[in-house]
Amino acid sequence: MLSYRHAFHAGNHADVLKHLVEILVLEYLVQKAGKPLRYIDTHAGPGTYDLGSSFASKNREFDTGISRLWERSDLPRPLVNYVDHVRALNPGGELQHYPGSPALAAKILHAGHRLQLFELHPDDAGRLQRWAGRDPRIKVRHSDGFAALKAVLPPVEKRALVMIDPPYEVKTDYDTAVDALQLASRKFATGVYVLWYPLLNRGLVSAMLSKLRAMSVKHLLAELPVMPAAEQGMYGSGVFVINPPWLLQQQLQECLPYLQDVLASPDAERFRLLANGD
Numbered sequence: 001m002l003s004y005r006h007a008f009h010a011g012n013h014a015d016v017l018k019h020l021v022e023i024l025v026l027e028y029l030v031q032k033a034g035k036p037l038r039y040i041d042t043h044a045g046p047g048t049y050d051l052g053s054s055f056a057s058k059n060r061e062f063d064t065g066i067s068r069l070w071e072r073s074d075l076p077r078p079l080v081n082y083v084d085h086v087r088a089l090n091p092g093g094e095l096q097h098y099p100g101s102p103a104l105a106a107k108i109l110h111a112g113h114r115l116q117l118f119e120l121h122p123d124d125a126g127r128l129q130r131w132a133g134r135d136p137r138i139k140v141r142h143s144d145g146f147a148a149l150k151a152v153l154p155p156v157e158k159r160a161l162v163m164i165d166p167p168y169e170v171k172t173d174y175d176t177a178v179d180a181l182q183l184a185s186r187k188f189a190t191g192v193y194v195l196w197y198p199l200l201n202r203g204l205v206s207a208m209l210s211k212l213r214a215m216s217v218k219h220l221l222a223e224l225p226v227m228p229a230a231e232q233g234m235y236g237s238g239v240f241v242i243n244p245p246w247l248l249q250q251q252l253q254e255c256l257p258y259l260q261d262v263l264a265s266p267d268a269e270r271f272r273l274l275a276n277g278d
Contacts, residue, residue: 006045006124006167007055011062011086011098013226013263014237016069018165018196020082020255021222021239021248022101025161025192026108027081028245037113038155039105040162042145042180044117046124047131048089049098062098064226068262070095076254101163102128106138113137116152118145146176154188165196174208185217185242192243199225199236212240220244222252223272226264236268249275 009015029037049055051062069075069083085104089097099107102117109115115138119125125142132138141148146166153160162184166173177195184193195212197205213219225236241248256271 006100007049007053008059009061010049010056010100011051011066013065013224013259014196014198014234015098016065016082016259016263017222017224017237018194018239019085019099019101019104020078021194021241021252022104022161022163023082023085023108024078024248024251025194025241025245026105028247029159029161029192030108030110030113032159034112035159036157037109038157038160039102039109039113039115040149040152040155040160041101041105041115041117041165042149042163043165043167044102044119044124044128044140044145045100046119046127047100048103049100051096051098056098062095064263066098067095072262076258078251078255079258101165102138103131105161105163106135109137111137114155114157115139116155117141118143118148120144146180149180149184150187153184153191158190160188160191162191162193163196164193168198171204174204178208178211181212181242182215185215189217190243192245193241195240197238197240198234199223199229199238200234209240215242217242218244218276220249220252221272221274222256224256224259224263225269225271228265228267229269236264238272244275249273 066086089099105115117140119128129140132140181193220241223238227235229235252273260271
């Protein structure tokens, strides 16, 4: 598990989907003036990514994601907003850095909100702490976010977005993700939860989604395949959202066809957008 480094994948098609959803959810939640909010990230990474680093530049996965949106003039409004958040980290106009989920959350959240970030990899945890600096809103812990989640719910604010983005390098991550969401939704039923997952040609993903969709919770599932399904390797990604904001399905319905056209090969499967009962 500790061999995984998200920097290899920074800014790729999966990050586009995950971070688009994160931004849409957070910007909806912060509209309630005077209502404090907690952002909890179980697998936070280092905070931001240098796209010129040896990790990110090895396979240049950002060329399959944010790079294809960077100079577009026909983006749907929610994607304009997403790209603008990335531009804020690149004031010179050239795409050199990419914000991770914590950096996006820190930019959107106000002074009265809090960020609780967990990262198990020691190098990334150190980078995350240096990125957070002395920001009084942010608490960083070098620990397993799955194990820590039980203890931090419900938050004192009674409002939260929980981002869960495990590496899925070990098969138990699929069951652990289900167990974590089942427990979390019992302890804190009104929280918003976003689980990211890879699209892989293996039964583990299907089994996980079957268990998640059987939960007695309001949910939304969005998937973006970018290449044909293969025997091995990730061919796209998805997010499973519990208690999604009421506008999220409409916003994704606007964005997913565009992302399919720009990021996916012509022979990829079509995107999926499913809510309860679909």
